[in-house]
Amino acid sequence: MIDVLIADDQALVRGGFRALVDSEPDMRVVAEAATGEDAVTLALEHLPDVILMDIRMPGSDGLAATRRIAADPRAAGVHVVVVTTFELDEYVTEAIRAGAAGFLVKDTDPADLVRAVRVAASGEALLSPSVTRRLLARVAGAARDVPAPPGLAELTPREREVLVEVAGGLANDEIAAKLYLSESTVKTHVSRVLTKLMARDRAQLVVVAYESGLVRPGWNGEP
Numbered sequence: 001m002i003d004v005l006i007a008d009d010q011a012l013v014r015g016g017f018r019a020l021v022d023s024e025p026d027m028r029v030v031a032e033a034a035t036g037e038d039a040v041t042l043a044l045e046h047l048p049d050v051i052l053m054d055i056r057m058p059g060s061d062g063l064a065a066t067r068r069i070a071a072d073p074r075a076a077g078v079h080v081v082v083v084t085t086f087e088l089d090e091y092v093t094e095a096i097r098a099g100a101a102g103f104l105v106k107d108t109d110p111a112d113l114v115r116a117v118r119v120a121a122s123g124e125a126l127l128s129p130s131v132t133r134r135l136l137a138r139v140a141g142a143a144r145d146v147p148a149p150p151g152l153a154e155l156t157p158r159e160r161e162v163l164v165e166v167a168g169g170l171a172n173d174e175i176a177a178k179l180y181l182s183e184s185t186v187k188t189h190v191s192r193v194l195t196k197l198m199a200r201d202r203a204q205l206v207v208v209a210y211e212s213g214l215v216r217p218g219w220n221g222e223p
Helices: 011-022 036-046 062-071 089-098 110-121 129-141 150-154 157-167 172-179 183-196 202-211
Strands: 002-007 027-033 050-053 079-084 102-105 217-220
Touching: 002 011, 002 036, 002 110, 011 027, 011 110, 027 036, 036 050, 036 062, 050 062, 050 110, 062 079, 062 089, 079 089, 079 110, 089 102, 089 202, 102 110, 150 183, 157 172, 157 183, 157 202, 172 183, 183 202
Parallel strands: 002 027, 002 050, 050 079, 079 102
Antiparallel strands: none
16 A cells, blocks of 8 residues: 655645545555645654655745655655646756655646656656656756766766666666666666665656766657
8 A cells, every 4th residue: 555645735736636546546645734844744753655745835845845854764765756836947956856756747647646656656756758858958957067976986887877777767677678687687776876876766866867967868868
């Protein structure tokens, strides 16, 4: 069962998300929060698998709440998917840097939101396609101003290959097929890359790959 916490200051939005999540046989809403402070408190109390987090809320906003949750060792298994009406570049990059595993806009199709919950709960990263394109372009454009993380030099050639494919948006089974590896081997490489780069999840690996210049828009089929 996937436990979900919904954080949004609008009761109508929370109710809609709750109805959607609770209609799935493998999901349940364990708590609702109307502020960032409440989101942090309830996240640490319930330790849900996924939090659907609004950005603009009274007091401590969703970005601050995400940052606090991601920094707390007790919430290591909690995955935040930011859901907002504001598809602004600075929010996207800040959300990922804060520790979010995904970013969706509120006009996302209900089926895609449900899929986002499942993907985030599995430890994968999920971003809206239009958001992803703009995120990568923005991060790559600023890459020259961001020093490469020390762990990048420690990656083996194969680990760099895997990181490139992760940044291209491929899932483990797709990477395995492309690089002629077993899926378990890919998982091992991804785990080692996460450790060496001190990244929380695959979403942060995407940012690291583009900020360091290891990949650029136009690679792996991105626009």
